[in-house]
Amino acid sequence: MNYRTHIVSSLSEIGRAAWDGLALAQPRPNPFLSYAFLDALHESGSAAIEAGWQPQFIALYDGAQLAAALPMYVKMHSYGEYVFDWAWADAYERNGLDYYPKLLSAIPFTPVTGPRLLAVDDAARAALIEVLVATQQATPVSSTHILYPPEEQAQLLAAAGYLLRSGVQFHWLNxxxxxxxxxxxxxxxxxxxxxxxxxxxxxxxxxxxxxxxxxxxxxxxxxxxxxxxxxxxxxxxxxxxxxxxxxxxxxxxxxxxxxxxxxxxxxxxxxxxxxxxxxxxxxxxxxxxxxxxxxxxxxxxxxxxxxxxxxxxxAVFEGGAQGEHKMARGFLPTRTWSAHWLAQPAFADAIERFLEREKGGIDDYIDELNDRNPFKR
Missing domain, CATH: 3.40.630.30 (Gcn5-related N-acetyltransferase (GNAT))
Known part of the structure; x- marks a missing residue:
């Protein structure tokens, strides 16, 4: 199917009804994906261009229908993300390369797992990934980062050449x-x-x-x-x-x-x-x-x-980023995901090796945390 592709610099170009009709119809959506929340971030200046968040949302249309979308920003810094890549930026700088600008798909200041590849069906989602890959290759950026997607979307991105990174949050289950x-x-x-x-x-x-x-x-x-x-x-x-x-x-x-x-x-x-x-x-x-x-x-x-x-x-209370102290209050470790593409092959190889080592540490950390389960045995 042929989709019309738009790169929009404001959610208003998509419109509240079309955006919410897609974003909030996804499996396991959350309020942070809503037009109201994102628009408040942009219009209040909290996540404005002047603050280093330049919207570059991808929108795919099937006729007049919004068939797929990706909330994405051009970033000139790494503040407000909660998946930390400061060491990667420092390594670029030490080698005389620019790490910024980079592309980032995330909800600003919100380390909450939720759909990022918004689509009406699998075909539209596959087309969205193709557009994302073409966009990052045609844009003078060092890298693309998709933060806090659900695991199934992380795996789709891995199949498209992204490196996966995992982290840990603490959630309470009712x-x-x-x-x-x-x-x-x-x-x-x-x-x-x-x-x-x-x-x-x-x-x-x-x-x-x-x-x-x-x-x-x-x-x-x-x-x-x-x-x-x-x-x-x-x-x-x-x-x-x-x-x-x-x-x-x-x-x-x-x-x-x-x-x-x-x-x-x-x-x-x-x-x-x-x-x-x-x-x-x-x-x-x-x-x-x-x-x-x-x-x-x-x-x-x-x-x-x-x-x-x-x-x-x-049913669930997600306690936010980090914080082992939450376990003593009944919260349990939960794995989170992010996906990363780097334009420089040498850095991509180095970061892939780093992520393999880090994943082993995260796996051990989760096992250790589960051994300290706060509930009665």
């Missing part, structure tokens, strides 16, 4: 728990005791927790969350990727996917976390505090969302 205590009862005694002690410290500090669904959040809630978020970045001497305009946009345009957890003491808000969810999966995203209280981060970013998952029957 076993049909009736309440938080029933979940706790499945953990080893020490883990169960520690969680109860952490929650008690927060209560004894006089902190109360309030959950706000996206549809009920008012502008004052977003102003508060943004203050908490920016304050915590500043405390770590870092610059936040996101801004108030972004938070206000997702609050307005995708309220059914949002939960804010607000911590208060003596009638004053002192911390907040933001999670995003579908009916099946909850994603831990952002956190911030104006005042430090021991264990409050765990309460706001883990235990309150866990309770919400149990109450709502949400």
């Amino acid at each position: 076993q049909g728990y009736k309440n938080f205590d029933e979940f706790l009862a499945t953990l080893e005694h020490k883990k169960r005791k520690n969680i109860r002690a952490e929650r008690r410290k927060v209560r004894d500090a006089g902190v109360t927790m309030r959950r706000v669904r996206g549809a009920d959040a008012v502008d004052a809630d977003w102003q508060l969350f943004n203050r908490c978020y920016r304050h915590t970045y500043a405390a770590h001497r870092s610059t936040p990727y996101l801004n108030l305009d972004f938070f206000q946009r997702i609050g307005r345009d995708m309220p059914d996917n949002i939960l804010l957890v607000i911590a208060e003491r003596d009638g004053q808000a002192i911390a907040a976390s933001l999670v995003i969810h579908s009916a099946q999966v909850l994603y831990g995203r952002y956190w911030g505090e104006l005042e430090h209280v021991p264990c409050l981060h765990f309460e706001a970013a883990y235990y309150q969302p866990l309770e919400f998952c149990i109450e709502q029957g949400i």
